[in-house]
Every structure is written in structure tokens, then in C-alpha cells.
Amino acid sequence: MSFINYSSREINCKIVYYGPGLCGKTTNLHYIYKKTNPDSKGKMISLATETERTLFFDFLPLALGEIRGFKTRFHLYTVPGQVFYDASRKLILKGVDGVVFVADSQVERMEANVESVENLRTNLTEQGYNLDAVPYVIQYNKRDLPNVVPVAEMRSSLNPRSVPDFEAIASDGTGVFDTLKAIAKLVIMELKKGQEGG
Amino acid sequence: MIGSDLVMYEEEFKQIDAELQRLLTQSNAKVVFLVDKNGQLIAATGETENLDTTSLASLTAGNIAATGGMAKLLGEKEFSILFHEGQRDNIHISIIGQRVILVVIFDQRSSLGLVRLRVKKSADVLGGIFNQLLQKVEQGKGPAKGADSPFAEITDEDIDKLFG
Ligand SMILES: Nc1nc2c(ncn2[C@@H]2O[C@H](COP(=O)(O)OP(=O)(O)O)[C@@H](O)[C@H]2O)c(=O)[nH]1
């Protein structure tokens, strides 16, 4: 649910990074934070356990610049990946404008990926959204590791709708901004659709 | 998609801002701000210069969402007021019209009783403004719809430019 403020001429959108535990969601946000110039980002907030596992969410506000005289802000959130944090995941999906699914490319994590997409679909449905309609991109992360599943195979099990997808190595930044840019684009285009004739 | 996007127009923004300022003065508070339930800051007033209001807004919404989840588990609809007491500053959080969150930060120059009283009054006023805003959006009276919408013209190029 975007927030369009005609008074201060701002658009705020909410993007959620979803995926199984340890797939690299927080790492994506860390990289974006590191590479964004100081005056266009707010503080990155991590509600994490002492061992750096995301407990509730990470939050990174990004001010990207202007579109047609409107300051454009994206609020990036990650969800906790572990199965038992499902209640928190649902809360974070509230009011989402776009979803990035981060998949862990390692062979032994494929089952977790598939489960997590199903969980995403269920939780979105509960909030009144449809995964097949919401702005959505997929990232195949950890491509640097030796035991990865071929992209074609990941695609066929995780991306039947052929949404934009990207290979990534979030830990060195590869593919991170391509992913962000793609979801930002879809979200803004959706906003445009919503405003036309609606 | 569920609900509609939150839209804010000049007229209502001014009314909201005026009400927040009134609340700030009458309750002797340090900071007063308004957040939507998704964590986006709508307006803020008071000693905000050294305050990270964007982060506060997100965490406030997270807080309300988490307590809302707890409420549901207990069979409550929601907990409409939260209060956090610190050594120096206190935070009073209340839900208005099930949609927006009003936050008042105050110290020993004020009191919980005073804040509660003033918040109650402002909640009615703010609730009214948001109803008016919703009606406007639903009836398509605002500038969002029609030819003067800034979004109708957005191109791929505009978006590419955002990332420099
Ligand atoms: N080799 C490799 N490790 C990664 C990559 N992305 C993230 N990691 C590591 O995977 C672990 C979990 O990442 P994290 O971002 O906390 O996962 P989250 O649970 O999805 O937030 C960390 O140790 C990261 O350094 C990657 O592309 N390649």
C-alpha cells in the first residue's frame, strides 16, 4: 500500500524481501545500505537475535530521487526466515507494494525455497493479495558456491510465472541492485496503473 | 488488492498538522507524530530535529502490528493504546480509526493523565479528517485521478534515472 502525499510531494512504497532462513535477505539490504550515498538513506534497523538472525525485521528507508517532481522513497523490509517466525512474517507483509523472493541456490536448500514460496503465497492470500498479481521478482542468490542448482532448474520450480529473475552473489553485491531496480520499476508501474482511470 | 493506497492532499495535511501542533502544546509534549499502519510517517511536529522519525515510524508500526497479533491470540480486537515508560522520556501510542497511529513523546513536564486526556480529544478530530480524506479519495475528487495525475506520464526512463 503506497502512500502518496500531494502536500509534501512524496511517494512512499514498501518492498519486502522474502525467502528461507539464511538465503541472504539481510545481506542484500546491507549491501544496498553500504553502497547508497549517505543523504539518500536512513538508518538501517535490524531487529535481530544476538547471533544476527533476523528476529522481527530489518528496515532500510531509501530516498531514491524524484519522479515528476515527487520524492520517491522505498522502505525495504526483510522477514525472518525460520519457519517458527510465521506470525511475524505475516505482519510484515501488511501493506506491501512489491516482493523480492531471495532463493538460496544451494542444492540442499531447494526444498526450503519451495516451501518458502508456498508460505509466501499463503500469507499474501491471508492479507488479501495474490502472488500472481503483486509486483514480484526473484533472485537466485549464492551463485558463487560450488553446489548450486542450475538456473534453468531453479526457474522451472520457483518461477512458473516468468517474473523478472536475477542471479546474485549478495555477499559481494552481484545482482543486488539489478534486483532492487527491477522491483522498484514494477512497483512504480503498478502505481501508474492504479492511478489511470481508476 | 486490499484497501486502497493512502493518499494525502494539501487541505487535509494542513488540518492534520494544525491538530498535531495543538496536541503538542496542550499536552506539553516533546514530539507528536502520526504514522500509517504500514510504518510510513504522515506528519510530525515538535522537537524532531535530532530524532530519526522515519525509523521511529517503522518501529511504531511494527510494535502495533506485534501487539495486534497478540490481541488476536487473546481474542481481543486490538489493543488501542500502548504506553512505554522510560527513565526520561515516555511514549504514548494510540490507534485512530483503525488506520493510523498517533504517537506522543513526553517527559516530566507532562503526565500520562494529561496526555491521555488530550489524545482522546485529538483522536476525534483526526478521525474526522481521515474520514473526509477517505471520502475524497473514493469519490475521486482529489488530484490523484484524471489528467493531472503525475503518474500517468511515468516512463521507464524516469525510473532508470532514480538509480543514477
Ligand atoms: N557464499 C555466499 N554467502 C552468502 C551470500 N549471500 C549471503 N551469504 C551468507 O549467508 C549467511 C546468511 O545471510 P543472511 O543475509 O543473514 O540471511 P537471511 O536469513 O536471509 O537474512 C551469511 O553468513 C551471509 O554472509 C552469497 O551470495 N554467497
Ligand SMILES: [Mg+2]
Ligand atoms: Mg535476516
